[in-house]
Amino acid sequence: xxxxxxxxxxxxxxxxxxxxxxxxxxxxxxxxxxxxxxxxxxxxxxxxxxxxxxxxxxxxxxxxxxxxxxxxxxxxxxxxxxxxxxxxxxxxxxxxxxxxxxxxxxxxxxxxxxxxxxxxxxxxxxxxxxxxxxxxxxxxxxxxxxxxxxxxxxxxxxxxxxxxxxxxxxxxxxxxxxxxxxxxxxxxxxxxxxxxxxxxxxxxxxxxxxxxxxxxxxxxxxxxxxxxxxxxxxxxxxxxxxxxxxxxxxxxxxxxxxxxxxxxxxxxxxxxxxxxxxxxxxxxxxxxxxxxxxxxxxxxxxxxxxxxxxxxxxxxxxxxxxxxxxxxx
Amino acid sequence: xxxxxxxxxxxxxxxxxxxxxxxxxxxxxxxxxxxxxxxxxxxxxxxxxxxxxxxxxxxxxxxxxxxxxxxxxxxxxxxxxxxxxxxxxxxxxxxxxxxxxxxxxxxxxxxxxxxxxxxxxxxxxxxxxxxxxxxxxxxxxxxxxxxxxxxxxxxxxxxxxxxxxxxxxxxxxxxxxxxxxxxxxxxxxxxxxxxxxxxxxxxxx
Numbered sequence: 001x002x003x004x005x006x007x008x009x010x011x012x013x014x015x016x017x018x019x020x021x022x023x024x025x026x027x028x029x030x031x032x033x034x035x036x037x038x039x040x041x042x043x044x045x046x047x048x049x050x051x052x053x054x055x056x057x058x059x060x061x062x063x064x065x066x067x068x069x070x071x072x073x074x075x076x077x078x079x080x081x082x083x084x085x086x087x088x089x090x091x092x093x094x095x096x097x098x099x100x101x102x103x104x105x106x107x108x109x110x111x112x113x114x115x116x117x118x119x120x121x122x123x124x125x126x127x128x129x130x131x132x133x134x135x136x137x138x139x140x141x142x143x144x145x146x147x148x149x150x151x152x153x154x155x156x157x158x159x160x161x162x163x164x165x166x167x168x169x170x171x172x173x174x175x176x177x178x179x180x181x182x183x184x185x186x187x188x189x190x191x192x193x194x195x196x197x198x199x200x201x202x203x204x205x206x207x208x209x210x211x212x213x214x215x216x217x218x219x220x221x222x223x224x225x226x227x228x229x230x231x232x233x234x235x236x237x238x239x240x241x242x243x244x245x246x247x248x249x250x251x252x253x254x255x256x257x258x259x260x261x262x263x264x265x266x267x268x269x270x271x272x273x274x275x276x277x278x279x280x281x282x283x284x285x286x287x288x289x290x291x292x293x294x295x296x297x298x299x300x301x302x303x304x305x306x307x308x309x310x311x312x313x314x315x316x317x318x319x320x321x322x323x324x325x326x327x328x329x
Numbered sequence: 330x331x332x333x334x335x336x337x338x339x340x341x342x343x344x345x346x347x348x349x350x351x352x353x354x355x356x357x358x359x360x361x362x363x364x365x366x367x368x369x370x371x372x373x374x375x376x377x378x379x380x381x382x383x384x385x386x387x388x389x390x391x392x393x394x395x396x397x398x399x400x401x402x403x404x405x406x407x408x409x410x411x412x413x414x415x416x417x418x419x420x421x422x423x424x425x426x427x428x429x430x431x432x433x434x435x436x437x438x439x440x441x442x443x444x445x446x447x448x449x450x451x452x453x454x455x456x457x458x459x460x461x462x463x464x465x466x467x468x469x470x471x472x473x474x475x476x477x478x479x480x481x482x483x484x485x486x487x488x489x490x491x492x493x494x495x496x497x498x499x500x501x502x503x504x505x506x507x508x509x510x511x512x513x514x515x516x517x518x519x520x521x522x523x524x525x526x527x528x529x530x531x532x533x534x
Contacts (some may be wrong), residue, residue: 045446131506132505132507132508134506
């Protein structure tokens with residue numbers, strides 16, 4: 001028997017970074033297939049280009065600055081995939097390319113690579129694109145093959161949160177958005193939106209799979225989605241938003257963000273209490289942006305803002321070491 | 330005499346390189362980020378700043394021995410804002426376009442922390458000639474950095490430099506508007522600082 005003298009921990013789970021990341025990618029595949037099915041083959045090209053450029057950029061940067069080469073550990077592919085999932089299907093191909101280069105070079109490698117980035121690279125890339133080319137990101141929505149959320153011709157913007165932002169005073173449209181039919185379509189993903197966000201059902205399946213594998217913590221998605229749902233339902237009761245909480249949690253990128261972006265190991269807190277705070281904070285900011293912000297959707301910026309608060313959360317909620325005595329000065 | 334000349338040259342070059350106000354001391358970033366959205370207004374800001382910097386440094390140095398220590402800050406403020414007012418009126422009269430582009434950030438030179446920092450840490454302790462070269466070095470170091478930032482941000486964020494189109498029509502039609510926004514300014518300044526550190530580390534090896 002071979003004995004090895006080493007410091008603890010002595011019992012390892014046979015998981016590694018590539019294995020975790022590729023599992024996350026597998027968990028995204030159902031939603032990906034659904035988006036190819038509903039938006040057509042262009043969705044596939046967008047994701048392939050985005051992932052390819054991500055790997056290539058990571059490889060170039062790591063070779064140039066002579067760092068350990070880890071471009072096939074999946075993190076670059078995941079960044080590319082998540083970024084492409086945040087784009088409407090009709091964007092020109094150079095947009096994901098530029099966004100991915102920004103995400104990898106500035107948000108990830110400039111801070112030291114995987115494990116050192118303080119914000120989620122994919123979301124940083126998306127924020128960069130939204131700030132630079134808002135037209136391309138907001139006007140190129142396309143309806144999936146099933147048509148928009150309803151066949152009402154007055155709606156030119158097919159993303160439900162955009163419809164809500166523009167028509168919140170129109171009772172016919174609001175009651176249509178609130179109907180059970182609309183909720184069902186939102187849950188199944190039969191409406192327009194960005195590539196990966198539309199099917200709550202498949203995102204939920206992927207998320208539950210990851211939680212069951214214990215690769216992500218259930219606290220962040222639950223507290224995030226729960227906060228948005230409860231707050232929006234309260235605001236609905238007080239008449240501040242015309243649609244109910246269930247519409248708000250199903251519409252837009254909340255499921256994608258809560259299960260696959262807010263749970264990023266590097267940019268979320270490590271303590272349980274911290275994760276609750278993080279999720280609730282994301283939820284509150286999302287609600288604020290959706291109701292009072294200029295943009296219809298706030299998931300991206302909510303997660304980015306809370307990413308910046310993570311070090312503070314960790315410091316505030318540092319667990320007490322056994323028998324630690326607090327010395328009053 | 331030779332030793333003194335070397336000393337003076339050192340005061341000047343320190344301001345541009347090892348004591349660069351933006352890249353090393355990281356002072357006055359507010360006006361740097363706000364004004365460097367295009368190359369021309371950045372250059373205007375740099376020149377106006379250099380003028381105020383040099384004149385106030387010299388005058389503060391001249392009066393340093395008759396200034397009571399307890400009221401030195403009000404004295405600095407009066408001297409600095411005198412030169413800022415001169416710059417403000419001159420620009421308003423002769424270069425109204427630049428003046429309107431700089432807006433509030435021109436009068437704000439009066440409370441710029443670089444000017445105050447040099448007044449407190451250098452001019453009030455050194456002779457007028459040394460203070461002149463220190464002010465010149467700091468001012469030119471500031472101008473170089475802010476002009477570089479303005480040029481980079483204008484090229485990437487607008488596709489132009491000093492109003493002339495570069496990089497072609499296709500780029501100018503959908504430029505990286507992010508670069509004109511404040512986060513783009515922080516990004517450019519971060520990369521410039523990184524480059525400066527990389528160069529000076531390379532020089533040491």
